Amino acid sequence: MKSLVLENIGDSRRAACFTFLLIAPNILGAINLPTVWGFKIHFFQLAVFLAAFTFGPLGGLFSGLAGSVYTAFLLQNPFIPAGNAILGFSAGWMAARGIHPVSAAALAFLVQLPWLVSTDYFFMGLSPDYISALAVSLALSNLAWGTAAWSLTGSVRRMIST
Numbered sequence: 001m002k003s004l005v006l007e008n009i010g011d012s013r014r015a016a017c018f019t020f021l022l023i024a025p026n027i028l029g030a031i032n033l034p035t036v037w038g039f040k041i042h043f044f045q046l047a048v049f050l051a052a053f054t055f056g057p058l059g060g061l062f063s064g065l066a067g068s069v070y071t072a073f074l075l076q077n078p079f080i081p082a083g084n085a086i087l088g089f090s091a092g093w094m095a096a097r098g099i100h101p102v103s104a105a106a107l108a109f110l111v112q113l114p115w116l117v118s119t120d121y122f123f124m125g126l127s128p129d130y131i132s133a134l135a136v137s138l139a140l141s142n143l144a145w146g147t148a149a150w151s152l153t154g155s156v157r158r159m160i161s162t
Contacts, residue, residue: 017159024047026069026070028043029068043141045142048084051088054160057090083119087108090108100150102143105150106139109139
């Protein structure tokens with residue numbers, strides 16, 4: 001069983017990659033593309049899942065936490081970083097225990113969802129209709145970016161290990 005320590009952080013190439021995956025969600029979080037179906041595709045999850053699958057649960061946690069600062073500030077929602085930390089940690093934890101990374105991304109969203117719903121409804125005062133649309137948008141984005149992160153993880157691991 002893998003530990004919860006950050007995996008694969010040891011040399012400058014690994015540290016640079018990890019630092020990039022801490023910063024990237026802030027940049028990707030600024031991109032939300034509307035779809036014809038009425039929801040938006042979010043991009044930040046790619047870096048969070050890539051950190052989780054490459055560096056383990058704490059890599060996902062720190063990427064979700066640090067990578068959500070801009071979005072939390074922009075939306076004036078201080079609960080976003082903790083929710084994304086839950087998402088990243090959960091995905092990394094499940095993947096480290098042998099759950100397929102795409103399934104880990106989907107299940108991690110189910111772990112995050114109670115936090116998202118309760119904080120957005122009770123503390124942020126968002127409507128149930130808005131939260132439902134957001135949940136659908138995030139679920140689909142998580143599946144897409146979980147799949148992309150899974151396909152990129154092997155390449156990233158090879159890049160940082162050579």
